Amino acid sequence: MTIQNRKADHINICAREDITPGHCYWDDIRPVHNALPEIDADEIDMSCTLFGKRLEMPLVVTAITGGFPGATKINANIAKACAEMGVAMGVGSERAGITGYFPESFYVVKDYDVPLVIGNIGAPQLVPQNGHAPFTHHDVQSAMDLVDADIMAVHLNFLQEVVQPEGDVNARGCTEAIADLAKEFPIMVKETGGGVSADVARRISGLGIRGIDVAGMGGTSFAAVEQYRAMVASDKIHAALGATFFDWGIPSPVAVSQVKDCGLPVIASGGVLNGIHVASSIMLGATAAGLANAVLREAMDSTAAVVEKLTIIKEELKAAMLLTGCSNLKELSKAPKVILGETRQWMDSL
Ligand SMILES: Cc1cc2nc3c(=O)[nH]c(=O)nc-3n(C[C@H](O)[C@H](O)[C@H](O)COP(=O)(O)O)c2cc1C
Numbered sequence: 001m002t003i004q005n006r007k008a009d010h011i012n013i014c015a016r017e018d019i020t021p022g023h024c025y026w027d028d029i030r031p032v033h034n035a036l037p038e039i040d041a042d043e044i045d046m047s048c049t050l051f052g053k054r055l056e057m058p059l060v061v062t063a064i065t066g067g068f069p070g071a072t073k074i075n076a077n078i079a080k081a082c083a084e085m086g087v088a089m090g091v092g093s094e095r096a097g098i099t100g101y102f103p104e105s106f107y108v109v110k111d112y113d114v115p116l117v118i119g120n121i122g123a124p125q126l127v128p129q130n131g132h133a134p135f136t137h138h139d140v141q142s143a144m145d146l147v148d149a150d151i152m153a154v155h156l157n158f159l160q161e162v163v164q165p166e167g168d169v170n171a172r173g174c175t176e177a178i179a180d181l182a183k184e185f186p187i188m189v190k191e192t193g194g195g196v197s198a199d200v201a202r203r204i205s206g207l208g209i210r211g212i213d214v215a216g217m218g219g220t221s222f223a224a225v226e227q228y229r230a231m232v233a234s235d236k237i238h239a240a241l242g243a244t245f246f247d248w249g250i251p252s253p254v255a256v257s258q259v260k261d262c263g264l265p266v267i268a269s270g271g272v273l274n275g276i277h278v279a280s281s282i283m284l285g286a287t288a289a290g291l292a293n294a295v296l297r298e299a300m301d302s303t304a305a306v307v308e309k310l311t312i313i314k315e316e317l318k319a320a321m322l323l324t325g326c327s328n329l330k331e332l333s334k335a336p337k338v339i340l341g342e343t344r345q346w347m348d349s350l
Pocket residue numbers: 010011014062063064065091092093120153155190191192193215216218219220269270271272290291292293294296
């Protein structure tokens with residue numbers, strides 16, 4: 001299985017199949033309605049600063065793709081839309097791009113004035129793996145340069161790797177490797193659907209990194225994605241692993257509450273679908289929200305479709321801010337909320 005086939009599989013499976021757990025944890029966060037807000041919706045300020053860059057609203061379109069022919073259009077549509085809407089963008093894992101597979105699918109983002117560009121490499125690639133040597137600093141510099149990244153995201157995806165037939169499952173040495181990279185590059189750490197606990201946040205926040213994207217459970221499940229791939233390959237063992245680990249992980253809002261006091265900017269992602277979820281992220285202590293699957297089909301279609309989707313989210317966020325009486329994100333972070341159901345149980349148990 002080549003990297004580009006795997007990347008195309010991920011896009012097609014995420015766009016066509018049901019790859020999210022049934023429960024939407026973000027819907028457990030209920031902002032308290034303010035019937036008499038006494039603010040003008042047209043004066044609401046949704047802007048924020050993330051990693052020194054100003055965003056028009058607190059949103060990141062997180063890593064999706066790169067490294068196969070169809071990825072160029074997807075990344076161009078996302079980049080153009082993010083530039084127009086003033087939000088941040090991450091590219092998918094750059095391993096393919098820096099080893100010569102369709103680099104144009106990554107560097108296409110340089111054609112657009114995206115306010116904050118986040119590069120992407122995998123933590124598994126920072127340590128020896130199945131006879132493959134780890135990335136060098138030169139490789140990481142190439143990944144930064146490929147997209148003119150403002151910051152490099154190191155993704156943690158051992159949930160995916162352990163279910164993936166060809167997975168890289170050596171996790172030993174990753175913490176030290178991240179610390180080593182953070183001495184030379186602006187690094188953030190992101191999960192990919194499993195969430196980050198308070199303990200992991202404590203361990204990584206002291207390594208010199210600049211931020212954490214919790215990417216928790218409740219949205220895209222890479223166990224589910226790899227289950228579909230294993231089924232097609234008639235690999236019953238990995239298909240079974242994917243089914244069993246389908247909803248493994250820390251629900252995204254729980255992960256945000258776990259990580260919020262780590263002293264670094266926190267991106268709340270994993271199952272974020274609308275502007276109320278973005279508002280809830282800020283209320284739980286995140287600096288910004290992130291989403292991937294919610295814009296995937298639009299990104300496969302056109303820039304206009306992505307812009308429309310982001311515009312809906314922006315209008316929903318503004319509506320949520322009016323209806324909680326908040327004229328800026330600082331006020332929103334202090335607005336009252338109720339936490340229900342499974343999310344409440346998780347928070348009470350940790
Ligand atoms: C098709 C697809 C490909 C992805 N590829 C990457 C990747 O290469 N690197 C990465 O860090 N995250 C990757 N992600 C994970 C997302 O950035 C995000 O953390 C995760 O999907 C949770 O967000 P969501 O529920 O909004 O999709 C990918 C997500 C999707 C849907």
